[in-house]
Amino acid sequence: MRVLIAAAIAAFGLTTTAAHADLRYYVDQDVLRKNHSTTLLDRAMRDIGRNPTGWSHRWCGRQMAMWVGQGPNLAREWAHYGKATTARPGAIGVMNRHVGIVKEVKGGRVILVSGNHAGKSGNRKVGIGSYPMGRFIAFREP
Secondary structure, three states, X not given: OHHHHHHHHHHHOEEOOHHHHHOEEEEOHHHHHHOOOOOHHHXXXXXXXXXXXXXXXXXXXXXXXXXXXXXXXXXXXXXXXXXXXXXXXXXXXXXXXXXXXEEEEEOOEEEEEEEEEEOOOOOOEXXXXXXXXXXXXXXXXX
């Protein structure tokens, strides 16, 4: 497992800072640009069916931090990230215990791409889910 984490750190240019103690996560922005990751939704869609974090539980916030390039590991804390926006493709959708990127809005439901979604507990992957609009506490953008 340590080898996989070390490989991920090298591949994604992950770094730690003094803020690491506050459970924050940072990615080298140059690495994101070199990977031609033009939008958050593009980055999220590339990870469907995988778990790039290596975590086994409660990792949707961590995954969001990897897509954005920095941010909190806890889902609810994303409600304070960036600036407020509406439910629209590419926005960060925040629920009390889950966070992801809005893929689309259909009627009163939000289609969300998120980490820790699909699969059995302890072995979940990035997936796509449909949630009622009323479950969301915030929609944010960088």
